[in-house]
Amino acid sequence: MDHDNPIVHDIFGIPGADLNLSNLLMTFIVSLIVFVFCVWGSRKLQMKPKGMQNFMEWAVEFVRGIIKDNMDWKTGRVFLPLGLTLIFYILVSNLIGVATVGTVGHTLWWKSPTADAVMTLTLSAMIIVLTHYYGIKVQGTKAYFKTYVSPVPLMLPFKIVEEFTNTLTLGLRLFGNIYAGEILLGLLVGLATSSIFGFFGAAIPMLAWQGFSVFIGGIQSYVFVMLTMVYMSHKVSSDH
Amino acid sequence: MHSYIDLLTVGASVGGLRWPDMLVQLFFFIVLLALVKKFAWGPLMNKMEEREQYVANEIEEAEKSRADAEKASKDAAEQLNQVRAEAQKMIEDAKSAGIKQEEQIIESARKEAERIKEAAQADIQNEKERAIQALQDKVASLSVLIASKVIEKELSEQDQEKLINEYIKEVGEER
Numbered sequence: 001m002d003h004d005n006p007i008v009h010d011i012f013g014i015p016g017a018d019l020n021l022s023n024l025l026m027t028f029i030v031s032l033i034v035f036v037f038c039v040w041g042s043r044k045l046q047m048k049p050k051g052m053q054n055f056m057e058w059a060v061e062f063v064r065g066i067i068k069d070n071m072d073w074k075t076g077r078v079f080l081p082l083g084l085t086l087i088f089y090i091l092v093s094n095l096i097g098v099a100t101v102g103t104v105g106h107t108l109w110w111k112s113p114t115a116d117a118v119m120t121l122t123l124s125a126m127i128i129v130l131t132h133y134y135g136i137k138v139q140g141t142k143a144y145f146k147t148y149v150s151p152v153p154l155m156l157p158f159k160i161v162e163e164f165t166n167t168l169t170l171g172l173r174l175f176g177n178i179y180a181g182e183i184l185l186g187l188l189v190g191l192a193t194s195s196i197f198g199f200f201g202a203a204i205p206m207l208a209w210q211g212f213s214v215f216i217g218g219i220q221s222y223v224f225v226m227l228t229m230v231y232m233s234h235k236v237s238s239d240h
Numbered sequence: 241m242h243s244y245i246d247l248l249t250v251g252a253s254v255g256g257l258r259w260p261d262m263l264v265q266l267f268f269f270i271v272l273l274a275l276v277k278k279f280a281w282g283p284l285m286n287k288m289e290e291r292e293q294y295v296a297n298e299i300e301e302a303e304k305s306r307a308d309a310e311k312a313s314k315d316a317a318e319q320l321n322q323v324r325a326e327a328q329k330m331i332e333d334a335k336s337a338g339i340k341q342e343e344q345i346i347e348s349a350r351k352e353a354e355r356i357k358e359a360a361q362a363d364i365q366n367e368k369e370r371a372i373q374a375l376q377d378k379v380a381s382l383s384v385l386i387a388s389k390v391i392e393k394e395l396s397e398q399d400q401e402k403l404i405n406e407y408i409k410e411v412g413e414e415r
Contacts, residue, residue, distance in 0.1 A: 038280035
């Protein structure tokens with residue numbers, strides 16, 4: 001189980017610039033899958049939807065429902081592509097490590113990109129930055145800064161801390177769930193490959209855990225998008 | 241147990257702030273976002289909006305045509321009622337006209353009959369009077385004639401009787 005990550009240290013000679021090639025590969029593959037799937041799903045659009053178009057429209061309706069739960073549709077509609085892309089990206093990222101974990105030698109190449117805290121925190125940080133951007137854009141600079149000192153100026157430190165905790169919880173929740181799933185899967189695989197008894201002992205728990213991981217992957221992608229929209233609505237809705 | 245500890249060290253090594261990873265992830269995600277927005281979500285949302293519009297239009301149209309149909313049916317019912325009332329009126333008119341005509345015809349027939357009857361009665365009366373007059377004239381002249389004959393011939397009673405009978409018969413034949 002001593003898997004290494006294919007890390008390239010100090011790329012372009014910049015000290016501290018370490019790149020995990022596995023992440024590079026997997027984000028590219030996930031992006032490719034999402035892109036191909038979505039474009040394939042939404043080609044040949046018709047008034048009377050059939051097959052894939054139904055599914056894609058269901059997904060659109062689903063994310064639209066998440067957004068509508070948190071803010072009014074007029075301000076929320078610009079977040080629909082973001083929410084849709086996020087939910088597909090995270091879902092595919094989560095599931096890609098459930099089915100298969102690929103290693104070359106002792107190097108872990110194929111895994112969920114979301115099983116890496118750096119990746120999930122990048123996503124969550126991006127979301128938080130976007131909430132601030134849209135907060136300023138929708139509410140105006142003055143109203144945006146006013147939210148930090150309302151209802152009382154005493155709230156200012158808490159509000160600032162909240163942004164960091166939001167970033168951390170949003171990213172680490174996803175990471176923790178997926179990483180835990182992959183660790184347990186790794187353990188089960190280790191058990192299954194250790195002996196013939198281990199194989200039969202591990203087969204059924206592995207099946208159950210893979211099913212559960214698929215479930216977790218779906219739930220976590222939903223939760224991520226849900227929380228994205230919650231944070232977004234905090235920033236863009238004036239009544240909060 | 242050994243492998244479990246190994247795993248935990250792997251877990252620890254997963255951390256670490258590798259900012260090139262972040263940049264790569266951000267780059268891929270943003271590119272993906274832009275691409276699928278352009279090629280998937282955009283057309284999809286357009287289509288859905290278009291369909292919403294279409295459905296709304298259809299519903300509006302359907303409502304409009306329903307209202308039209310309702311109005312038309314109301315009109316038709318009204319017209320039907322009107323026509324029915326008119327027909328009823330016509331029938332009643334015709335009936336009353338028929339009755340009136342019937343009465344007229346009967347009345348005129350009765351008058352005609354009355355007239356004819358009166359005329360006939362007048363004729364009969366006339367004729368009767370004329371006949372009586374003629375008879376009276378004849379009887380008078382005959383009696384004068386008979387009297388003169390009786391007186392002329394001094395006839396026996398038998399002959400006289402015979403003569404009278406003869407004359408009377410003659411009178412009767414003449415009549």
